[in-house]
Amino acid sequence: xxxxxxxxxxxxxxxRLVREAALAExxxxxxxxxxxxxVARRSGVAKSTIYRHWSGRLALVADAFESLDVQPPGGGDxxxxxxxxxxxxxxxxxxxxxxxxxxxxLPALVEAAEHDGDVRRFLHRFSAGRRQALVDALQxxxxxxxxxxxxxxxxxxxxxxxxxxxxxxxxxxxxxxxxLDRLAATVLGPAAP
Amino acid sequence: xxxxxxxxxxxxxxxRLVREAALAExxxxxxxxxxxxxVARRSGVAKSTIYRHWSGRLALVADAFESLDVQPPGGGDxxxxxxxxxxxxxxxxxxxxxxxxxxxxLPALVEAAEHDGDVRRFLHRFSAGRRQALVDALQxxxxxxxxxxxxxxxxxxxxxxxxxxxxxxxxxxxxxxxxLDRLAATVLGPAAP
Numbered sequence: 043x044x045x046x047x048x049x050x051x052x053x054x055x056x057x058r059l060v061r062e063a064a065l066a067e068x069x070x071x072x073x074x075x076x077x078x079x080x081v082a083r084r085s086g087v088a089k090s091t092i093y094r095h096w097s098g099r100l101a102l103v104a105d106a107f108e109s110l111d112v113q114p115p116g117g118g119d120x121x122x123x124x125x126x127x128x129x130x131x132x133x134x135x136x137x138x139x140x141x142x143x144x145x146x147x148l149p150a151l152v153e154a155a156e157h158d159g160d161v162r163r164f165l166h167r168f169s170a171g172r173r174q175a176l177v178d179a180l181q182x183x184x185x186x187x188x189x190x191x192x193x194x195x196x197x198x199x200x201x202x203x204x205x206x207x208x209x210x211x212x213x214x215x216x217x218x219x220x221x222l223d224r225l226a227a228t229v230l231g232p233a234a235p
Numbered sequence: 236x237x238x239x240x241x242x243x244x245x246x247x248x249x250x251r252l253v254r255e256a257a258l259a260e261x262x263x264x265x266x267x268x269x270x271x272x273x274v275a276r277r278s279g280v281a282k283s284t285i286y287r288h289w290s291g292r293l294a295l296v297a298d299a300f301e302s303l304d305v306q307p308p309g310g311g312d313x314x315x316x317x318x319x320x321x322x323x324x325x326x327x328x329x330x331x332x333x334x335x336x337x338x339x340x341l342p343a344l345v346e347a348a349e350h351d352g353d354v355r356r357f358l359h360r361f362s363a364g365r366r367q368a369l370v371d372a373l374q375x376x377x378x379x380x381x382x383x384x385x386x387x388x389x390x391x392x393x394x395x396x397x398x399x400x401x402x403x404x405x406x407x408x409x410x411x412x413x414x415l416d417r418l419a420a421t422v423l424g425p426a427a428p
Binding site for chain 2: 149
């Protein structure tokens with residue numbers, strides 16, 4: 043899957059419009075009803091132009107997901123580390139699960155993944171990639187003594203992301219900053235004052 | 236929504252066949268493509284008979300979910316309590332998420348819930364009801380001193396169910412007994428030896 047690397051601002055704008063139209067189409071019609079033609083109509087970008095950038099439906103949906111859900115970059119000089127980085131990633135995930143465009147597409151993608159191996163592989167890879175950032179931050183937090191020494195970073199990442207994503211897909215619960223603090227305290231133990 | 240209370244063994248058998256056919260239809264066709272006619276064909280039970288028992292698609296799907304996913308009853312004299320009851324409920328949930336019929340329907344239901352308020356209300360109520368048993372068991376475990384005193388039962392239940400259900404919907408991970416023990420130890424702290 044190639045992600046377009048636009049330079050021309052007009053192309054950049056078209057790419058963004060197509061990605062947004064693709065998510066709107068997915069949320070509304072589902073993956074089965076998704077038509078590139080309809081994405082062209084929604085975005086005002088010609089179908090031939092769309093096919094020049096993306097090989098098809100899955101390439102476009104995958105690129106839209108990847109590029110419209112960008113986790114705050116870690117590992118920098120100024121950014122938070124360890125448990126603060128965990129909190130940052132949870133805030134990002136919870137915001138994505140409240141954002142109507144992205145989280146509104148997730149049910150359609152989950153449903154498509156059940157029947158289509160390519161969609162499933164994309165969804166699992168996407169989800170594993172996002173979760174890995176959390177695993178890394180939890181590992182850091184453990185090395186810094188900010189969580190108990192026997193905490194399993196993989197399981198803790200599953201429990202934390204799981205609560206937020208399950209919350210979005212199967213409950214009325216949405217996590218604001220306070221609820222995320224409580225969730226993190228539940229799974230990781232109380233934060234140092 | 237009325238759940239049929241069959242007494243006649245022939246009726247009982249028909250009810251079971253229809254429920255199973257409904258879940259197969261839902262898993263295969265999705266909620267949008269779900270047809271009572273097709274459930275009649277799959278089950279060999281007449282459409283008119285189906286409509287005598289269930290008012291329509293959602294009533295049938297809801298009843299099939301409720302009756303084919305029965306949590307082990309708690310609060311009995313012989314059953315496990317507290318943390319052992321938590322473990323029992325997690326084993327049940329993980330088994331349901333491995334069972335192809337029930338868990339194969341979940342993506343379709345999640346997708347339908349996004350567009351249909353009645354389905355959403357059912358799914359949220361179903362999920363809240365199942366989670367409540369876990370909350371009660373966690374409360375018991377806390378009162379018995381089997382988990383730390385400041386553990387939030389609601390959040391812990393979200394994290395535990397969330398990991399298992401998110402695991403099913405968006406990852407390759409499935410939880411066997413050993414993985415469940417590790418997950419519970421992560422969220423609840425190590426069990427007493």
